[in-house]
Amino acid sequence: xxxxxxxxxxxxxxxxxxxxxxxxxxxxxxxxxxxxxxxxxxxxxxxxxxxxxxxxxxxxxxxxxxxxxxxxxxxxxxxxxxxxxxxxxxxxxxxxxxxxxxxxxxxxxxxxxxxxxxxxxxxxxxxxxxxxxxxxxxxxxxxxxxxxxxxxxxxxxxxxxxxxxxxxxxxxxxxxxxxxxxxxxxxxxxxxxxxxxxxxxxxxxxxxxxxxxxxxxxxxxxxxxxxxxxxxxxxxxxxxxxxxxxxxxxxxxxxxxxxxxxxxxxxxxxxxxxxxxxxxxxxxxxxxxxxxxxxxxxxxxxxxxxxxxxxxxxxxxxxxxxxxxxxxxxxxxxxxxxxxxxxxxxx
Amino acid sequence: xxxxxxxxxxxxxxxxxxxxxxxxxxxxxxxxxxxxxxxxxxxxxxxxxxxxxxxxxxxxxxxxxxxxxxxxxxxxxxxxxxxxxxxxxxxxxxxxxxxxxxxxxxxxxxxxxxxxxxxxxxxxxxxxxxxxxxxxxxxxxxxxxxxxxxxxxxxxxxxxxxxxxxxxxxxxxxxxxxxxxxxxxxxxxxxxxxxxxxxxxxxxxxxxxxxxxxxxxxxxxxxxxxxxxxxxxxxxxxxxxxxxxxxxxxxxxxxxxxxxxxxxxxxxxxxxxxxxxxxxxxxxxxxxxxxxxxxxxxxxxxxxxxxxxxxxxxxxxxxxxxxxxxxxxxxxxxxxxxxxxxxxxxxxxxxxxxxxxxxxxxxxxxxxxxxxxxxxxxxxxxxxxxxxxxxxxxxxxxxxxxxxxxxxxxxxxxxxxxxxxxxxxxxxxxxxxxxxxxxxxxxxxxxxxxxxxxxxxxxxxxxxxxxxxxxxxxxxxxxxxxxxxxxxxxxxxxxxxxxxxxxxxxxxxxxxxxxxxxxxxxxxxxxxxxxxxxx
Ligand SMILES: Nc1ncnc2c1ncn2[C@@H]1O[C@H](COP(=O)(O)OP(=O)(O)OP(=O)(O)O)[C@@H](O)[C@H]1O
Ligand SMILES: [Mg+2]
Numbered sequence: 001x002x003x004x005x006x007x008x009x010x011x012x013x014x015x016x017x018x019x020x021x022x023x024x025x026x027x028x029x030x031x032x033x034x035x036x037x038x039x040x041x042x043x044x045x046x047x048x049x050x051x052x053x054x055x056x057x058x059x060x061x062x063x064x065x066x067x068x069x070x071x072x073x074x075x076x077x078x079x080x081x082x083x084x085x086x087x088x089x090x091x092x093x094x095x096x097x098x099x100x101x102x103x104x105x106x107x108x109x110x111x112x113x114x115x116x117x118x119x120x121x122x123x124x125x126x127x128x129x130x131x132x133x134x135x136x137x138x139x140x141x142x143x144x145x146x147x148x149x150x151x152x153x154x155x156x157x158x159x160x161x162x163x164x165x166x167x168x169x170x171x172x173x174x175x176x177x178x179x180x181x182x183x184x185x186x187x188x189x190x191x192x193x194x195x196x197x198x199x200x201x202x203x204x205x206x207x208x209x210x211x212x213x214x215x216x217x218x219x220x221x222x223x224x225x226x227x228x229x230x231x232x233x234x235x236x237x238x239x240x241x242x243x244x245x246x247x248x249x250x251x252x253x254x255x256x257x258x259x260x261x262x263x264x265x266x267x268x269x270x271x272x273x274x275x276x277x278x279x280x281x282x283x284x285x286x287x288x289x290x291x292x293x294x295x296x297x298x299x300x301x302x303x304x305x306x307x308x309x310x311x312x313x314x315x316x317x318x319x320x321x322x323x324x325x326x327x328x329x330x331x332x333x334x335x336x337x338x339x340x341x342x343x344x345x346x347x
Numbered sequence: 348x349x350x351x352x353x354x355x356x357x358x359x360x361x362x363x364x365x366x367x368x369x370x371x372x373x374x375x376x377x378x379x380x381x382x383x384x385x386x387x388x389x390x391x392x393x394x395x396x397x398x399x400x401x402x403x404x405x406x407x408x409x410x411x412x413x414x415x416x417x418x419x420x421x422x423x424x425x426x427x428x429x430x431x432x433x434x435x436x437x438x439x440x441x442x443x444x445x446x447x448x449x450x451x452x453x454x455x456x457x458x459x460x461x462x463x464x465x466x467x468x469x470x471x472x473x474x475x476x477x478x479x480x481x482x483x484x485x486x487x488x489x490x491x492x493x494x495x496x497x498x499x500x501x502x503x504x505x506x507x508x509x510x511x512x513x514x515x516x517x518x519x520x521x522x523x524x525x526x527x528x529x530x531x532x533x534x535x536x537x538x539x540x541x542x543x544x545x546x547x548x549x550x551x552x553x554x555x556x557x558x559x560x561x562x563x564x565x566x567x568x569x570x571x572x573x574x575x576x577x578x579x580x581x582x583x584x585x586x587x588x589x590x591x592x593x594x595x596x597x598x599x600x601x602x603x604x605x606x607x608x609x610x611x612x613x614x615x616x617x618x619x620x621x622x623x624x625x626x627x628x629x630x631x632x633x634x635x636x637x638x639x640x641x642x643x644x645x646x647x648x649x650x651x652x653x654x655x656x657x658x659x660x661x662x663x664x665x666x667x668x669x670x671x672x673x674x675x676x677x678x679x680x681x682x683x684x685x686x687x688x689x690x691x692x693x694x695x696x697x698x699x700x701x702x703x704x705x706x707x708x709x710x711x712x713x714x715x716x717x718x719x720x721x722x723x724x725x726x727x728x729x730x731x732x733x734x735x736x737x738x739x740x741x742x743x744x745x746x747x748x749x750x751x752x753x754x755x756x757x758x759x760x761x762x763x764x765x766x767x768x769x770x771x772x773x774x775x776x777x778x779x780x781x782x783x784x785x786x787x788x789x790x791x792x793x794x795x796x797x798x799x800x801x802x803x804x805x806x807x808x809x810x811x812x813x814x815x816x817x818x819x820x821x822x823x824x825x826x827x828x829x830x831x832x833x834x835x836x837x838x839x840x841x842x843x844x845x846x847x848x849x850x851x852x853x854x855x856x857x858x859x860x861x862x863x864x865x866x867x868x869x870x871x872x873x874x875x876x877x878x879x880x881x882x
Contacts, residue, residue, distance in 0.1 A: 010761070058671070059585055077564070081680075098431070120628050142707065158547050167717070208743075211743050211744050212741065212742060213726065213727070213730070213733055213742040213744065214742075215745065216719075216726065216727075216744050217727055219715070220712055220715070220719070220723055220727075223713075223714050224711070224712050224713065226708055227709060227710065227712050227723075229672075229691060230672055230691060230701070230703065230709050230724075230725070231691075231724035231727045231728060232691050232692035232695045232696075232727055232728045233692075233727050288713075290714065304737045320840050
């Protein structure tokens, strides 16, 4: 009896139990400090749907042994290129969203190939190199956003200037195209059904992929590359494929984020997108070498839950707006916590 | 130098891994200067018991243990292995615990380096002391000399043959002057017989100097040679205990498995082998520590061909080279056709299969379940256990077939596990070895290379594995090339045995030749040339 309790705790992991309890306590406190529970739950659900895919995009690279993708910006930028191109074309609604995805995929493949080849040359130091790649690409794109010949008045600096704005609204194009699909309200809680369905679809695709022959080889490559290559698997190719897939999912992920959030954020914004995604995955119980779809789902939920709840509850307690500061403290605090509490891979 | 002073007293130790009871209630004593032999089947719990004594974190992480043990009369509470080291316990693990990128010297003296003062020490303290490389080398050489082996103190561990790695580990424990109780968990499994003798001699010397030793091994004659007393572990209990003088290998073996064991008999092949299957011409392999420098031999279809020799002479390089795991050149003909070297996928496609001597490094996916470990290679190389859709465009794992195959081998090789989903890491050493064999069998190979197939396997399982190889050979006609450090094992199953010395084949003999002939070839004292075959 005692054993089975310990075993199930071990299985879920202390960090998740503690943070889960913390999150639950936030919901209990909320009504007493004047925070509406219904709105809070809606917020958590919405944020969950628009961040989930980005977190999911980390999975293939972790599985193939390339580690946590600190170069997530690369995939994100492919997505951004798709987004601005779609707006330039000017088609609205779901079709516009699909066009954005369609345009971003070739970019993601191209960037993924270059990035993957690079990572294959620096085995063992992937995460350090990835961080540099992320930073460099964002800097490079800072120039490109100014130079690229986009013309749509919804995107360029006002009064006929050149270059793209830092934030571009998607209000007129595909705002909430996923979230509002089949969405409904129940007891003051808004449920973004379409967002959930899309996230579930992406998870399903990834799950199916890892049941395939290639997916299995990819997992084995991450688990023990020597074993994989003695079984005739081309280890470098597997890693390359995983980077490409990660980039594609990240590109789709950022588009999902934008349709939920309402804005395309260019220039420095992508720089800050890798950390929260990685934090969520770690929080979900993944490690540098192993991750599952369950880790993605649990991690995204807990991370977004805390990130939504803590600032609003604390704000209402101290009666002044500190949400941004608190958000930063909480999210970075959680990264540190997840990293220290992570069960180290036994070697 | 045995005295009556009790160094270690173990009282009713029990351990389960989440309900899987491994040790029930084990009690025994070790006196000063006494050498205890601990034997038992694979998975009997020997390593687990030793891990408890050494305070390894796995034990706590998996729910701790019951019972107590006392060192020099004091109850021991180890929260980590550092406490155990402080209390005077040293351990050589069954699996290597070395830093691969460091030299022998650095590994031997890890955390106990010789240091020199410099000016910064006065300001910032001891952590800034310089390493005294000269003195370190002296101490390492000293420890190595005690073992009486030929080990280069400057060699990087990653480049060493397994035997040398083992000596590095043992030397590390010897250098610790405070060690009172030394635990040796299958130290000889990776050694050749002559190396094992050296090791045993060194252990005897340490015992004479007053060190107590617990020695684990599956080679029973070694245990009887070295130990004063033998303990047998079965089903979580000590079932047999005897002074070494009053027992014999057979008695021990039978109490280990709880049934009687027959000797493995070599049977002559009834029909003559005809066709040449594999022809190796002037093969060179750049495997660090096991370099092959131009070997020639031919293997007949359906033959069991043995390759023996001392560690570091290149016997292991041959299979590794042909399988494409290390760079090689030369000519290899399979059914008369030349096959490209350095291409593992291609070799697997042709129907080759390989059981590596390095089971944790090459042979296993430690963090994946048993069924994956067994079927992965066959899935990737031969597309077995796959369901195809859209005319082969989409290929998926067939989890049901995978499970079936895994269960088949778990049963056939008697792999001791909780289920086919248990991670390979959580298996005992011997059972991991069986998983490696199952993986090779699952390929349904035409030609099978096995290196050190019975390393770390208990007597009962050894019989099982050798019989399985033999049966496979006889029934499905597959050709087997077996590389082993144990001459007796080679002689019991092979049709012919090649002995490798200094990277070349010193001679090929039938198993019926006396052991001394093989011995002379191994040390390069015989003047049969590389091609020569004595009939
Ligand atoms: N970390 C673990 N988690 C779960 N089960 C474990 C773990 N370590 C060992 N076991 C189980 O405990 C049993 C005993 O293993 P142990 O390694 O002590 O055997 P052993 O006697 O040393 O065998 P061998 O001769 O093969 O080395 C095995 O059945 C194994 O599956
Ligand atoms: Mg063991």
